[in-house]
Amino acid sequence: MIVDLEGTIAELAPRVLRYAAARVRDASLAEDVAQESLAALVRRCRNGRPPDCPDAFVFAIARRRSGRAIWRRRFWRPIEDAFGTESPDQTPEAEAIARAEVRRVREALGKLSRRDREAILLVAAGGLSMADAASALGISVPAVKMRVSRARARLAALLEA
Numbered sequence: 001m002i003v004d005l006e007g008t009i010a011e012l013a014p015r016v017l018r019y020a021a022a023r024v025r026d027a028s029l030a031e032d033v034a035q036e037s038l039a040a041l042v043r044r045c046r047n048g049r050p051p052d053c054p055d056a057f058v059f060a061i062a063r064r065r066s067g068r069a070i071w072r073r074r075f076w077r078p079i080e081d082a083f084g085t086e087s088p089d090q091t092p093e094a095e096a097i098a099r100a101e102v103r104r105v106r107e108a109l110g111k112l113s114r115r116d117r118e119a120i121l122l123v124a125a126g127g128l129s130m131a132d133a134a135s136a137l138g139i140s141v142p143a144v145k146m147r148v149s150r151a152r153a154r155l156a157a158l159l160e161a
Helices: 005-024 027-046 054-083 092-110 114-124 130-137 141-160
Strands: none
Touching: 005 027, 005 054, 027 054, 092 114, 092 141, 114 130, 114 141, 130 141
């Protein structure tokens, strides 16, 4: 099957962007999701294995990537905020609340084991993929996934307490 790649992408791009924007509710993140989904189609076609239905292929990827983006935002935001920069337009009250939350997250992170803390920080604060974190830690990808999952669960429990 031969796919008119340029035409297909031109037709799909606005639709997948609208879909991603509706799912993640963040224009910049939606653009990333749409671009990654369309890039996957290009790679697949250039490898000589075009999908039977490009629309379904791209939207399946956009669905998964949107889900991951939503999950990441929900579970990693407190950690990213703890190590990020403060917004210059915050009120003094909002800054005080944000500082208190940062202290709370950092204290909870300090209670994790060194191995779990390192794994979660590489992925959440460092933005590394599981494979890159595994390489940095000198362990397997499944081991990193297990450590991050365990650390996330422990961190959530500590933050709820």
